[in-house]
Amino acid sequence: MPAICTVCSKGAILKRPKTGNALCKECFFHAFEEEIHHTIVHAELFKRNETIAIGASGGKDSTVLAYVLKLLNDRHDYGVNLVLLSVDEGITGYRDDSLETVKRNQEQYGLPLKIISYEELYGWTMDAIVKQIGLKNNCTFCGVFRRQALDRGALMLKVDKIATGHNADDIAETVIMNVLRGDIGRLRRCTAITTGTDGALPRCKPFKYTYEKEIVMYAYFKKLDYFSTECIYSPNAYRGFARAYIKDVEKIRPSAIIDIIHSGESLSVKKDIRLPVQGVCERCGYISSNAVCKACVMLEGLNKGLPRLGIGKTHKERRKMQEMLQQETGAADSTPCTDQSLKSSCKCENKTDQSECSSQTYDSDNASGCSTYSKSQKCKDGCSSTNPRTVAKEKLSIFGKLKQPPSIDF
Amino acid sequence: MPRIMKLHRYIDHESQMTPIDFQVTRGCFQVYVTHKFRAAIGKTKLVRDGEKVLVGISGGPSSCALLHLIQEGLSQRAHKKLRFKPGLLFIEEGQVVGQSLEERKVTLTRIHSLLRQSGFPYHLCKLADSLDLERVKTLSACQSNHAAVNKMNQSAMDINTAAVNKMNQSAKDINTSAGNKMNQSAMDMNTCINPVEGDKGEVEKSGHGENCCDLLEMNREAEKLFAAQLGSIKSISGKEDFVRALRHRLLLEFARQHGYSKVMLGNTGSQLAVRLLTDISTGRGMQAAMETAFADRRNTDMMFLRPLRDFSSKEIAMYNNLHRLECVFIPSLTTMGDVGASIEHLTEAFVTGLQAEYPSTVSNIMRTGEKLDSSSAVDIESHCALCQGPLDTDVGMSSALAALRFSLEISTMGKSNGKRCIKGDNSVNNTNDELCSNGVNYDAKVECCGESDGSCRSSTQLSVPDEGLVLQTLCYGCRIVAMEMDDVNSLPEFVMKDVAWRNRRSVMKAEIQDFLLDDR
Numbered sequence: 001m002p003a004i005c006t007v008c009s010k011g012a013i014l015k016r017p018k019t020g021n022a023l024c025k026e027c028f029f030h031a032f033e034e035e036i037h038h039t040i041v042h043a044e045l046f047k048r049n050e051t052i053a054i055g056a057s058g059g060k061d062s063t064v065l066a067y068v069l070k071l072l073n074d075r076h077d078y079g080v081n082l083v084l085l086s087v088d089e090g091i092t093g094y095r096d097d098s099l100e101t102v103k104r105n106q107e108q109y110g111l112p113l114k115i116i117s118y119e120e121l122y123g124w125t126m127d128a129i130v131k132q133i134g135l136k137n138n139c140t141f142c143g144v145f146r147r148q149a150l151d152r153g154a155l156m157l158k159v160d161k162i163a164t165g166h167n168a169d170d171i172a173e174t175v176i177m178n179v180l181r182g183d184i185g186r187l188r189r190c191t192a193i194t195t196g197t198d199g200a201l202p203r204c205k206p207f208k209y210t211y212e213k214e215i216v217m218y219a220y221f222k223k224l225d226y227f228s229t230e231c232i233y234s235p236n237a238y239r240g241f242a243r244a245y246i247k248d249v250e251k252i253r254p255s256a257i258i259d260i261i262h263s264g265e266s267l268s269v270k271k272d273i274r275l276p277v278q279g280v281c282e283r284c285g286y287i288s289s290n291a292v293c294k295a296c297v298m299l300e301g302l303n304k305g306l307p308r309l310g311i312g313k314t315h316k317e318r319r320k321m322q323e324m325l326q327q328e329t330g331a332a333d334s335t336p337c338t339d340q341s342l343k344s345s346c347k348c349e350n351k352t353d354q355s356e357c358s359s360q361t362y363d364s365d366n367a368s369g370c371s372t373y374s375k376s377q378k379c380k381d382g383c384s385s386t387n388p389r390t391v392a393k394e395k396l397s398i399f400g401k402l403k404q405p406p407s408i409d410f
Numbered sequence: 411m412p413r414i415m416k417l418h419r420y421i422d423h424e425s426q427m428t429p430i431d432f433q434v435t436r437g438c439f440q441v442y443v444t445h446k447f448r449a450a451i452g453k454t455k456l457v458r459d460g461e462k463v464l465v466g467i468s469g470g471p472s473s474c475a476l477l478h479l480i481q482e483g484l485s486q487r488a489h490k491k492l493r494f495k496p497g498l499l500f501i502e503e504g505q506v507v508g509q510s511l512e513e514r515k516v517t518l519t520r521i522h523s524l525l526r527q528s529g530f531p532y533h534l535c536k537l538a539d540s541l542d543l544e545r546v547k548t549l550s551a552c553q554s555n556h557a558a559v560n561k562m563n564q565s566a567m568d569i570n571t572a573a574v575n576k577m578n579q580s581a582k583d584i585n586t587s588a589g590n591k592m593n594q595s596a597m598d599m600n601t602c603i604n605p606v607e608g609d610k611g612e613v614e615k616s617g618h619g620e621n622c623c624d625l626l627e628m629n630r631e632a633e634k635l636f637a638a639q640l641g642s643i644k645s646i647s648g649k650e651d652f653v654r655a656l657r658h659r660l661l662l663e664f665a666r667q668h669g670y671s672k673v674m675l676g677n678t679g680s681q682l683a684v685r686l687l688t689d690i691s692t693g694r695g696m697q698a699a700m701e702t703a704f705a706d707r708r709n710t711d712m713m714f715l716r717p718l719r720d721f722s723s724k725e726i727a728m729y730n731n732l733h734r735l736e737c738v739f740i741p742s743l744t745t746m747g748d749v750g751a752s753i754e755h756l757t758e759a760f761v762t763g764l765q766a767e768y769p770s771t772v773s774n775i776m777r778t779g780e781k782l783d784s785s786s787a788v789d790i791e792s793h794c795a796l797c798q799g800p801l802d803t804d805v806g807m808s809s810a811l812a813a814l815r816f817s818l819e820i821s822t823m824g825k826s827n828g829k830r831c832i833k834g835d836n837s838v839n840n841t842n843d844e845l846c847s848n849g850v851n852y853d854a855k856v857e858c859c860g861e862s863d864g865s866c867r868s869s870t871q872l873s874v875p876d877e878g879l880v881l882q883t884l885c886y887g888c889r890i891v892a893m894e895m896d897d898v899n900s901l902p903e904f905v906m907k908d909v910a911w912r913n914r915r916s917v918m919k920a921e922i923q924d925f926l927l928d929d930r
Contacts, residue, residue: 007823021821031820038816043808179690180764182774184781193808209813245760249691252753253647255814255890256691262810262886263695266802268783 007031014221017213017254025221032218036206037072043193045204046161048079053159055150056084056105056113058098061165063105063226064215065207069163070109083157087149088117089142090125091231098227116153118145122299130233132307139237140311144294148286154201166205169212169246172257175264176242185275191264200287211257436732443721443729447479450717451492456705457672457715459493464670465530466661467500469521469738472718475726476676477528478735479717496674498525498532499664502625505538505633506640506653507741515623520738533664534625537653538636540660541902542629639900646743646752648891651692653743655797655888659904662712662798674715680723682716683775684761688754694887697799699782708798722772794885795908796892796901801885811886880909 003012005024012022016031023031040046054069056062066084073080086102089095099115106113119125122145130138154162171191178187189195194204207215219226234240249256269275280286281293288294301309306321434442451457465480467473483492500521504514518534525532643649665673677685682702689698700706706714718726730737744755765771792801805811877898881889883905892898899906919926 006821016821019818019821021818023821027821031817034820035813035817039808039813042806042812175690176687179687179775179778180771182778184778187778209810209817241760241764245756248750248756248760249753252750252756253645253692253890256753258810258814259693259886259890260691262693262802263690263698265805265810266696266886267698268696270781270783273781 014217017217017250018211018258020254028221029218032210032214033068033072033075036068036210037076039193039209040072040078040206043204045163045194045206046078046080049081050160051081051083051158053083053085053150053154053157053162054111055162055164056086056102057165058086058101058105058227059165060215060219060226060228061167061207061212063101063224064219065163065165066105066109066111067222067224068218069206070111082111083159084111084113085150085153085157085159085162086113086115087146087153088115088119089146090118090127091233092127094229094232095126097229101225101227104225114153114157116149116156118149121145121149121152122295124299124302126233129302129307132302132305133311135233135236137308137311138233139239141298142233144298148293148295151201151286159201162201162203164203164205165207167207167210167212167215168257168261169243171205171208171264172246172260173239173242175260176245177239180242181238184269184273187264187267188269188275191261209258209261439728440732443725444479444482446720447717448483448492450704450720451715454704456713457492457494461494461672462670463494463496463672463674463715464661464665464668465496465498465674466676467498467521467525467532468676469500469517469524469740470676471730471735471737472676472678472681472723472726474524474735474737475729476674476718478729478733481528496530497668497670498528498530499661500525500532500534501657501660502534502536503653503657503740503742505536505636506649507743507745509741511626514626517738517740518623518625524736524738533668535660535664536625536633537656537660538629538632540656540663540904541635541639542632543659543663543904639895639902642895642897642900643891644894646747647692647754648894650743650752650754651887651891655891656902658797659902661714662709665712670712672713672715674717676718677716678718678721678723678726679776680761680765680772682719682779683772684754684758686775686779687761688757689887691753691757692887693890694799694885696802697797697885697887699779700799702776702779708793708800719776794888795883795905795912796888797885799885799887801883803882803886803889879913880906883909883912 003015003022004010005012005027006021007023007027010024012024014025014028015022016028046052052069054062054066056066066082069082072078073082084102084106086099088099102113102115105111117125126138126142129141133141150162174190175187178184178190193208194202196202218224246257246260249260253259276289278287278289279291281288281296282291283296284293286293286295297309298311301307457463465476467477477498480492480496484496502514502518502521504517509517522534525534640649640652643652661673665671686698686702689695689701694701697708700708702716702719704716704719706716708714729735744751747755749756749759761771761775793799794801803811880898880901881892884892892901895901
């Protein structure tokens with residue numbers, strides 16, 4: 001017996017993963033689009049005459065997002081200007097293919113496109129980073145760098161907001177992952193539909209309540225073209241565990257994904273828990289909860305041949321560096337200062353102590369992290385093997401106060 | 411060279427799990443466990459001297475360990491012994507898995523001997539009793555074996571509550587081996603615990619021991635009702651949730667009726683980590699903090715304590731092995747089931763698997779749970795009628811709940827396919843989360859007697875409230891369970907009474923709305 005669409009009573013061709021109702025194609029399109037419209041309207045995501053950058057990776061979420069936002073913008077007259085923004089991490093075999101898709105999207109939807117690459121911003125591609133750090137913890141680098149890259153690109157285009165294609169499954173995974181990791185600050189923020197309203201560019205997630213399966217279904221029936229491969233470096237990511245769990249729970253109870261988001265929204269944190277406070281990075285001026293932002297720390301580590309600088313425990317890394325300096329530098333004045341400054345501020349767990357380590361003998365080295373690329377290129381070639389000799393010659397500037405490098409004004 | 415943990419010199423005061431790669435001697439381990447247990451209770455200063463605490467014993471390994479720890483802690487020879495008065499309660503749940511009468515009798519007998527040996531007053535009841543809470547009042551404590559008491563615990567700190575039909579007699583029913591002072595206080599306690607008429611209760615013979623299986627024979631109607639309700643819930647996860655809510659309610663009511671002021675449960679840290687994740691996955695995020703905290707203050711008059719929350723299941727197993735404690739295995743709905751049988755089972759497999767690779771998983775999860783706020787709701791009307799957790803459905807239009815409702819609405823366009831018309835019939839623009847009610851659907855219009863104390867009995871059967879009204883009194887997680895049932899009105903009696911009471915109150919409030927100054 002053929003199934004009947006529960007809305008218009010014609011023949012149904014699919015079953016909705018979210019609610020289990022049988023629907024025909026047009027009713028499904030209508031339901032899908034109206035739900036996103038409902039989300040946008042009730043969360044007040046867009047205002048008239050704003051410029052919105054759509055984070056486009058070429059994957060299913062961003063392709064469908066671009067399509068649907070353009071459609072809804074025309075249909076319901078939001079009055080926003082849409083642009084596509086894409087980030088090239090430099091992963092061969094993955095990113096270069098997906099960028100072709102984005103370029104196709106640009107032609108199909110008639111939206112302007114900007115591509116920004118890690119190479120041009122930081123001087124490192126993900127391939128090179130993975131060679132240094134290995135296959136575990138590389139997602140940390142990519143994620144931190146991409147966030148900054150999106151913001152910088154958006155600022156270059158002078159947009160008001162960034163819209164990303166994070167769907168319900170992603171948010172549910174993030175909630176579970178944050179519980180597993182014990183990251184209470186992120187746990188509180190991750191279910192918000194708009195984040196980053198103070199300081200940096202706000203980002204919104206119009207797909208927050210949309211199931212991944214429904215996005216795929218929509219793209220399939222609308223014959224939208226996208227690039228669908230997993231990042232080649234991702235299989236060992238911690239997020240994979242959370243994702244597998246979510247998929248299994250969804251099999252048992254399809255509404256579980258929305259249930260998890262609801263739980264995440266109703267979680268409240270005790271008042272006396274210390275949460276990170278937002279400040280500004282000293283070196284590049286980007287927002288940061290520590291004195292130096294994570295991207296700068298990571299870059300410094302990569303450039304000096306200590307790739308785990310951004311990842312390992314702070315005090316251990318400092319100890320390693322101290323040992324390295326002691327081995328190499330014959331200069332007497334730097335060593336006692338190093339000892340003293342590290343001793344006083346090496347109280348380990350508190351990351352903000354990093355900034356207190358001020359020592360005048362450290363030369364204000366040119367910011368080898370963010371803006372000067374030629375130096376970092378040289379450095380990259382020089383220290384592909386972690387040879388302590390070449391590393392220690394340059395004074396480690398990460399723990400000293402520097403002059404502000406010229407950078408984009410946030 | 412393996413690292414040795416020398417406990418006699420330094421005891422870790424943080425509530426952390428045992429580091430896995432340490433080796434300990436037996437003596438040190440015993441000290442470690444005992445210290446952690448006592449510290450957990452003593453640190454919070456919640457259990458006062460002489461307080462009556464109901465200990466929920468399920469027969470599993472953690473319950474046995476808890477019982478043993480309490481016994482050790484209360485015994486005279488303990489260094490600074492604990493000072494509260496435990497009473498044990500076992501809830502028989504054989505009906506949930508469909509065990510036969512013989513199997514249930516076997517389990518019951520084994521548990522009974524276990525409880526009797528402990529020397530504390532113990533009670534037995536079954537899960538179906540939660541549907542007939544009136545009867546709970548009349549269940550009395552079983553006498554602990556007098557000889558066993560003498561052997562185990564010289565400073566017999568406990569009283570044997572007399573059987574119901576002996577209530578009206580004088581203090582000579584009380585037999586403790588303590589002095590007259592104890593008798594006096596015991597007599598006082600007895601007179602205020604069971605204020606019921608003698609003829610209502612079942613007659614329990616004193617020294618009742620061997621007839622514990624009478625429990626299974628009594629109250630067959632409640633069992634049938636329970637079976638029907640359980641059967642109407644379709645998914646195993648829903649059944650588990652329902653059973654848990656009933657169990658909690660039964661513990662609560664029992665403790666209230668018999669004069670206990672706190673309830674102690676033996677959940678270990680590993681179990682609680684699984685519980686936290688399961689709660690998040692079933693939409694019970696707001697209660698997740700309460701379920702995993704040491705003190706669960708969901709109900710303001712009864713606190714639930716979990717002193718074993720800092721122990722992992724491995725430590726408990728080692729402890730049981732050390733003392734050769736015997737546990738009774740009681741099957742649950744997902745025993746021998748495959749991994750995807752229910753959400754809790756899946757989560758358990760997930761956490762255990764992750765723990766094997768990343769040994770700090772369980773402690774991370776517990777730490778996250780500690781940081782969550784388990785604020786209790788202010789008044790009784792913002793409690794879920796089924797699980798007594800806080801209601802978390804008062805969210806705005808930009809929320810998961812509203813989005814789900816909208817999806818259902820738009821996928822069915824207001825056409826109700828039978829009975830499920832609760833979600834969002836033409837209620838698109840509601841500003842608060844009122845589920846639609848197709849008008850109040852009362853069977854018979856009855857006149858209210860005007861008393862507002864909940865004793866309105868103007869018809870022999872309370873009028874049947876609308877499905878929407880019932881669902882409104884449930885939290886998000888319990889709604890999922892209730893909607894799986896065929897008929898929401900077949901929820902347990904205590905839920906329906908609560909619904910009716912709240913409905914009456916909201917009618918009252920609507921009448922006087924204009925004159926209320928405080929918007930509460």
